[in-house]
Amino acid sequence: MKAVVTVMLKAGVLDPQGKAIGQALAGLGFSGVGEVRAGKVIEIELTGTDPEAAKTQAEEMARKLLANTVIESFRVEVA
Amino acid sequence: MKAVVTVMLKAGVLDPQGKAIGQALAGLGFSGVGEVRAGKVIEIELTGTDPEAAKTQAEEMARKLLANTVIESFRVEVA
């Protein structure tokens, strides 16, 4: 089973990286580009077989380690 | 419309960050953790309304800038 944890800066928190990427895309001539946000994704192989348990575990991992919950929020998908 | 570009190191490219996260998770007492891979996710607001066109555009962004295809692969989702 695989858990995918996506970690993004919370809404309202400055995202210097996303901002710079947005400007670079515009500079490359891409049009219609609005706000860009950059985040992290962590893919974790898990040996368990229960998707619910895997999700709970991954959420705990995110809270404890993967996300800095002071400024970041996260979401977990299990596949 | 929003395009989400996920960029991961290709298989075969060493991912020290993923490895370090895996070790830290084990250190925190999480069991059943297999391979961990760390990547990036870039969320792009697009003004267009055609999902197909948005996907094509985001793929081009990924090829040109968001991913370095020497070391990385990417996938695009449009929502």
Place this chain on the structure above:
Amino acid sequence: MARDVNQALAREFGLSAGEYRNVLEIMGRTPSLTELGVFSVMWSEHCSYKSSRVWLKQLPTKAPWVIHGPGENAGVVDIGEGLAAIFKMESHNHPSFIEPYQGAATGVGGILRDVFTMGARPIANLNALRFGDPKLARTRRIFDGVVRGIGGYGNCVGVPTVGGEIDFHPAYNGNPLVNAMTVGIADKTKIFLSAAAGIGNPVVYVGSKTGRDGIHGATMASAEFGADSEEKRPTVQVGDPFVEKLLIEACLELMATDAIVAIQDMGAAGLTSSSVEMAGKGGVGIELNLDHVPQRETDMTAYEMMLSESQERMLMVLRPDRQDIARAIFEKWELDFAVIGHLTDTGRIVITHNGQVEADIPLAPLADQAPLYHRPTEETPPQPPLGPVADPVGLGAALRTLIACPDLCSRRWVWEQYDYTIGGQTVMRPGAADAAIVKLDGRSRALALTTDCTPRYVQADPEAGGAQAVAEAWRNITATGALPLAITDNMNFANPEKPRIMGQFAAAIRGMAAACIALDFPVVSGNVSLYNETEGKPILPTPAIGGLGVLEDAAQAVGYALAPGLDLVLIGTTQGWLGQSLWLREVTGREAGPPPPVDLAAERRHGDFVRGEILAGRIAACHDLADGGALIALAEMALAGDTGITVEPGGDAAIWFGEDQGRYILATADSAGLLGRAAAAGVPAQRIGASGGALLTLPDGDTISLAELRRLHEAFLPGWMDGAS
């Protein structure tokens, strides 16, 4: 605006009942929310220095070489050849506890802006850091984040981080200290100040856009930001060192023209403090139209814009006929540039937003009637004398313990994450000398830079500890051969409403002032950080000192790395002072006794003699004696130069680990000559050993190999941080 302005809200904003009464009197009516916000931040401890101002006045701030003392964004001293050094230290303690990486990073960003806003190109960063008990996982996490944050920001902006200091103590468990210092260089005839002038002149905002960063959470606890209960907005600010780098270059480019009338960074309380202070200092009025403020978020209120602490922003008053030149420069650097107001002759600050007047406050009373407190003080009682102390372990074991302990172990793990060579002018790197030496590009002149404080001394005796911190900074600069010129300080203390804490503050200032006067080492800038305590547990009083000195010829600088075949001479008097020493703490587990006294006259005499010998080219290496005493200093010299030492026999733990002040170890090829000149100058000196080989031979005949010593010295930080995430 949903909330009523009243005394309850004022209290939430941190204003006392008396202060709020004062606001009502000045305004002659109930203030608007934005007005209340302006008063609350301008009258906060941070901006108004209401608890500390009466004491800060006692610090000596003048000398012939001081160009601008406290009162400007940073201090300015004349360093010769038409140049000025501009420097200051600032704290980011609380943010670094909440979010260590961003807290430390934005601390570095903030102090850089205070320096380049005056026209200086930053050439060096330093820091002074205190952390809690290393046994706690939280301490490790904070330490890791702070080090990464300082490196992350400083490395990216391209200013070398050349020095600093780190202490650990459980008193900092819930309240680490992150003090950052920046030093810059400017043409001394082109210093930029913040006093606004020229009625009608445009007020210009440059840098990053404004978001809702850092607006205090408590004041936000209402329905006014949308009905849905969105996730609580973090009060943490995120730094963008890339924008800071652009801002440095754009400002310096603009400063080469004559466009700027006045300029100030937007630091704490952002737009409020910068606009109020610029107008206030210039004795003019200011009108701002917030519709023109570049905004990162939608639907921001006037209150939010005025209180936002978004980073990497500056406020300037420009000559109207130069506005286009300025705009072109900021556009070239891809930074926001917006005219957001103009100066008026009303003596008031008027803020409009969406066609509405949101604030209209008279500036003079806002400044003149700012609260000023003579808070009660209580002296720290003197520590009882230490009395006789038995040595439970002997010299060799104590050396092995001390050289490896968290407060004395190598800081290599830290400085190897800081770019200290960028600029190509770093003559003495971290770990090479008592002060970092940074040369001025294209000249032989160099600056010597250091940060110092020994909080356990200040805790035991605030006055002696305050004097010691200044003396140690002076000594560290002297030990390189440089002439100490001036200091910046960062007064980190606990709750000033407690008389004992306020007493610590007052006494530390007394001690600092005495040392500054005796050593001709005035204070030119500084910062005060109070309320450093968690759950009633105060930090150790920590008046961190940032010292700056000058060397006419960088080639004359000496470090402490030892070469073989030299005699080692100890300068100064050794009584064997163990009170508050690290030996006492690490070997016997006691934090007791009075700290070592500082004899300021002797300090000066010894230091002036040492500097003279170094500048005469007679000294190969020099190290001051501080934490851990003589044997630790010798071991550090041996390790830095990879050269053994045979120490003269005799003496006990008190002699070899005592922390008597005003001492140096000099390495020389001619000890007879040195001893003779010392005697003639009335400076105590004695030969204590010779260099060579690969062993440290202790006074009791015990030996320890350099390899073992190095292993012990280098082990702690990497081992501790191994596996830290």
Place this chain on the structure above:
Amino acid sequence: MKAGIIVFPGINRERDMAIALERSAGKKPRMVWHRETDLSDLDLVVIPGGFSYGDYLRCGAMAAQSPIMAAIRGHAARGGHVLGVCNGFQILTEAGLLPGALLRNQGLRFLAMDCHLRVERADTDFTRHYQRGEVFRAPMAHGDGNYFADDATLDLLEGEGRVIFRYATPSGEVTPAANRNGSARNIAGIASANLRVLGLMPHPEDLVDPLMGGEDGKPLFDSITAALAA
């Protein structure tokens, strides 16, 4: 020799580079703003170190996409000399002017320390003032210096003699311990097939003055100055 230093936003070692070039060549290089498009006056194009565009996304990624890269490509295609140091090396790989990529350091931390480089070829225009096999010291200061290329590319580089510098011990042994950032085969610097485009991670430009601890980096600048003396 006419040298130009490309300044992208966020570049921060351009002045260090200018000092080193002037020390060897006796004249100041031209600072070239990234929006310029004409490099035809230059013999040597230098992309210095720093954090172009904040090192956001990937180090060098955004600079590699900027318009001036066309001019730099043209210069290289005409057989012109290009030197990329640190961020400059990252930009050259991102732009495809040199193969491979620079990944995050293996220990995931920024590394600021002196390293030792073994000179693998002393017959290039950048290295003639060194001896083959000579070891010199250079400061490094980077978070992403871990050179990566697939095995075929690495073999090709070795086969064509395009590995110019390797991380080594002070006595010249190429060991894992000497390879702090984890680079493939200890590679610290590589060149293009015609040996005229050189990229390396460490900073020889910061060690060209005895006052700063040595002149180990100076032969590199002396070499290119001599090669391009006109």
